[in-house]
Amino acid sequence: MTTQHHPVDHELIRAATQVAETRCRGDHHTVAAAARARDGRIVSAVNVYHFTGGPCAELALIGAAAAQGAYELDTIVAVGDRGRGVVPPCGRCRQVLLDYFPGIEVIVGSGDGVRTVPIGELLPASYVWADQLAAE
Numbered sequence: 621m622t623t624q625h626h627p628v629d630h631e632l633i634r635a636a637t638q639v640a641e642t643r644c645r646g647d648h649h650t651v652a653a654a655a656r657a658r659d660g661r662i663v664s665a666v667n668v669y670h671f672t673g674g675p676c677a678e679l680a681l682i683g684a685a686a687a688q689g690a691y692e693l694d695t696i697v698a699v700g701d702r703g704r705g706v707v708p709p710c711g712r713c714r715q716v717l718l719d720y721f722p723g724i725e726v727i728v729g730s731g732d733g734v735r736t737v738p739i740g741e742l743l744p745a746s747y748v749w750a751d752q753l754a755a756e
Contacts (some may be wrong), residue, residue, distance in 0.1 A: 626725055626736040629695050632656055633706065633727060633734065636676040636699040639664045644701035646709050651707055653698040655724075657690035678713040682720060693720075695736065697727035705730050726737035 634728035649666040668674045695705035698707045708728045725736045
């Protein structure tokens with residue numbers, strides 16, 4: 621697989637960082653995510669931690685984006701609270717992002733090493749939900 625690096629959307633990182641710094645409080649909300657919608661809008665959300673599980677910031681963002689009428693997302697990033705910086709999506713989030721937005725790009729890495737990669741690069745040889753649906 622050829623590694624593709626695309627321009628990094630630093631405005632998106634700043635948006636997620638601002639939400640992490642101002643909205644993540646205590647143990648319930650520890651990660652913020654921001655995504656750029658196809659129309660250019662930035663949508664953000666925070667995770668909802670609970671000992672039984674709970675949606676990561678990326679999954680909360682998908683719902684928040686839909687509530688705002690943003691159904692096509694181009695790029696997403698998650699940032700940890702307390703200055704932890706960019707946080708890569710977990711396996712579940714990678715799968716959901718691939719299924720909902722197969723063309724989405726994800727900002728990963730840290731410090732000067734942040735980069736933007738296609739979701740498929742984060743989930744090689746992946747199961748694609750749409751491919752498993754019965755053809756009508």
